Amino acid sequence: MALTDVTVKGLKAESKPYRKSDRDGLYMLVRPTGVKSWLVKIYFKKPDSPTLSSKPVTLGTYPAMSLADARIACAAVKAQNKQGLDPTQQKTTEKLKRVRESSTTFGGYVAKEVARLTENEWHDKTAKAYRSRLKHLYEHKIAAVALTDLTNPLLKDWLEGVGKKVAETGIKLRILVNNTLEAAVEEGLIPFNPTPSGKRLPKGQTVNRPAVTDAKPLQALIKSIRTNDEIGDLGRMALLTMAFLGQRPDETIKATWAEFDLTKAVWHLPAERRKGGNKTSFDQYVPIPKAFATELKAWKKHVGGEYAFPNANGKPVSLEYIERLMREDLGYRDKHSPHGFRSSLKTTLITLGYSDEDAKRVIGHTVGNKTDQAYERLRGSKALVERQREMLERYYDYVNGVGE
Secondary structure (H helix, E strand, C coil): CCCCHHHHHHCCCCCCCEEEECCCCEEEEECCCCCEEEEEEEEEECCCCCCEEEEEEEEEEECCCCHHHHHHHHHHHHHHHHCCCCHHHHHHHHHHHHHHHHCCEHHHHHHHHHHHHHHHCCCHHHHHHHHHHCHHHHCCHHHHCEHHHCCHHHHHHHHHHHHHHCHHHHHHHHHHHHHHHHHHHHCCCCCCCCCCCHHHCCCCCCCCCCCCCCHHHHHHHHHHHHHCHHHHHHHHHHHHHHHHHCCCHHHHHCCEHHHEECCCCEEEECHHHCCCHHHHCCCEEEECCHHHHHHHHHHHHHHCCCECCECCCCCECCHHHHHHHHHHHCCCCCCCCCCHHHHHHHHHHHHCCCCHHHHHHHCCCCCCCHHHHHCCCCCCCHHHHHHHHHHHHHHHHHHCCCCC
């Protein structure tokens, strides 16, 4: 049966990718991340094989491409295929031509990377948000600077200028630029990454990270995460891990299963993955509430692989995707953010009678001045882990409404 607009709009993410067929070979692929892609299968003959081979062609993603537009695109691809053309090869040739013409400049190379992310990783809303942010690049003279001429001061001045206008946009663009220029280094286009440190960007400004800290609203938030079908299992487990363990969102989404000892219910977060890295940070040993360790065991069995929270390509899910789930699907725009779980945890622990220092240690903050930190003997000790286990077990019960 052919698809309808109502059917397409109502398709929900499941734990595994699945297809919904339309007509004339067109079908929709719905991924666990919630991304809906239009595809059509084409058939072609390889030079060394007497039989026909086939491969899927991605036409676009929904809702950016509607059902009607997908049918038109499908017909065009099949017409090309009927003439003996491979639409994917033609598309690749055209794309490479555009890249050769523009990717030697900073703006052109960023555009290339954004196109790749839009096609392979980003949700439509994430891509739309970045297209809006990137006007700060494309309208600035730095976009025309050759990749090989980029310097730390040039990038720093531009990013600080953006940050003074919109603090969060400056931070988001710095992250994108850093990742993009790392790719340029790997391709051998530049010898090193000149992106400035994020600690100084933007000057004198902070990003608003709203947080729910009162008991009843916090319990309602946790219940919503557990029961909301819109966010899918991937989003649910990532958000619950942030909520119950209180570590930074970026550190959480990049967690590997090798860091978890689910038998002992401990997450070993190495210093090099934490804010500040080896120079200013330390290994964090995060005790996992026993009930949640059981949930993580089931999740590990379900997803497998290297990363605890993988996207469709097996890489860590993007922070932008998790933030969108919180804002849009859960409806907590300007009320709570993924980073806000750290404030929720710290505030609640103090409410439950624990000291400010104990609460800070749980979320991985340093305690005291540099001299105090140098003499800190508790880090990683069994006594501290067990002390924090008691705290997190109590917090887990509290936010899940256990014992009320």
